[in-house]
Amino acid sequence: MSTSPTLLEAARPGTPGRTTGDWAVEAHGLCKRFGDIVAVDKVDLFVPRGSAFGYLGPNGAGKTTLIRTLLGLTSADGGTMSLLGIPVPSERTRALARVGAIVDEPRFFGHLSGRDNLRMLAAARGCQAPTRIEPALDRVGLAQRADDKVRSYSLGMRQRLGVASCLLGDPELLILDEPMNGLDPAGMHEMRTMIDTLVGEGRTVMLSSHLLDEVERTCSAVAIVDHGRVVRQGPIAELVRGTGTASVRVECDDPSAGAVLLEQSAAVTGVTVEGPWLTVTLPTGSSREAVAEVNRVLAAGGISVYRLEETRASLEQWFLSVTSRLGEK
């Protein structure tokens, strides 16, 4: 499966208007192997600053390994990377001062309270981190339970404590690995709101997930990873529109006649009739002008059009189309 050269090119630093400092996360040819298994395979990744970026892939695709490599939790076997424009691992300490991260399920000392766990992490961060413990607890809604032992926390509370630990460094970049795992719908909504707020404050949130719907709701841009390789990346809207199959649903007074007319048009690749509706398939990469052409053809044939709506592939459909998982199914 090939990558999308257009989108990748648009994201590269060499592109006019883009420089290295624009990227919150930048990786070139990043590799990580575990014996014969290639977990991260020559990954080029560009996460724009000040946005919510989804790192999307099926289980076992290498999402967590890439995050661990970026954070210096494990060493890379090849490639270069930088966080907030600061090269890592050579200046890892300086880079991570501005980064908060949750990798896998957030785990803490169960025999300590949430506040004490944050004290430990704040002491490790140094500077003003200890003064941010209370605001962070307030922000994630754990202030009331902060003195309870973490072993009594639910998974959702531990996720929130994980986010609080990220906030101790007042980070510019947050890397959240599967932050929705284990959360109930209300918790997921809270997390989504929190991410929106963080992005609204100018922070960058890189969100790793296999939950397509959540990524679609939360993120503006996405990278799809499969078998350790980034197969697509860019703004979600552009990706879906650019690579999915576009179609138009038309409600009209005579669908059968409309179908005959449209099948003769070069702007259409297929037509199906479903009751009063026509589903018109357009060529891949069609512009909005193709939709107008459908309307013109029907009107010219004397068919009354009551409603015309563009349908696009969902992120899920697109995800399945660009990863190998559809074939496996």
Next chain:
Amino acid sequence: MSQVTVAEPTSPGSALIGRRPGWSDPERGSFLPTWGLISTKLMELRKRRGLMIAVVFFTVGAPVLILGLRLLFHAVDPKAYGPAGSPDMFNTVSDLIGEFGFIVAATLGAAAGTTDLTEGMFRQLVITGRSRLALFFARIPAGMAILTPLVAVGFGLICLVTSYAGIAQPRTVNLNGTSVPVQLSEAQLETWLLLHPQQAVFVVDYTGPFPSAGGGAVAVGPPSVKSASSIATVRADVRHQIASIDADYASSEVIQANPAINEMVKAGLWLELVVAVGFIVGLGLGTLTGQRTVSTIVMIALQLIVTPILARNVIPYFINGQRLVVGVALDQLRPMSLGGGVVALGRGGGGSRHGLLAGSGGISIPPMPTWAMVSVIVGWFVVWTAVGAWKTVRRDA
């Protein structure tokens, strides 16, 4: 990868750049742990209730229990139970702290070296960007801040009981039936024996002629030293045998007399050294294996099985290997007031007569020089600290 600073006013992310103080905090990259790191690690260890109960029990609780019961029994039945502060009790209870203090120190070290990892906090701590070496080194003062005062309190109680509820300090020591003044140095002992040949003859292995008991039988026991020749023989024997006589004298002194204050201080320092070694080795091993239980079991086996076997059995062609075991080196450094330097070698076995470096304790292998003992102990400190630090730096988080 080159860094290009971008100040793009329309980029919300860029708006954050440079507004926070302390981003380039030089401490974060330093291998030296900060006070905050040490104090929070101390808090983490201190709040492990089960572990703390064990540590407190074996360093303070057990001495309190034993001495308390002995005080009680002695008050009830003084003829059957000697005073709680007898030299024998001092030795026994101090040994208890030494043996079990080593084990609980090793257990605490193994916990300090593994819990970050097993409970998933190591990853979180690494993500903060703090130097991994600083994370490791913070564990050492944190652990020692728990052990050192507890051992001091436990041993201090023993010293108090010995000082205030012990036997009256004798003026003489019974040496083979001869009363010899206490607290003599080797030279003072030699002088005293030379001046008192009538008593010295009971102490030395007499090499002169024995008077006949009649009928060709040889008299049993030492001769009566009256002639000038027999006195000269006794004095010559004293000069030749002074080292072994001094060892016997020291043994008798330890058993019969309360330790002097300076001996107590030496014993206390030795106990602190023992728990420090136990903690560092446990920490290094725990960090290396990442498994607390395995590390603790290995340390218990080292202290209770391997070290005693190697200390009490000479393995030909492997004596130098035996000497590399830290327990053997520590035993040879054992102060006299805890029975060191008197059993096998005599007090002059490498250090000053009443010094801490006084020679071998109850071990059978030939002694090593003081510098070698110190080298072995320092070596164990350095190697296990280095192993732990290396593994902390190299470990995948």
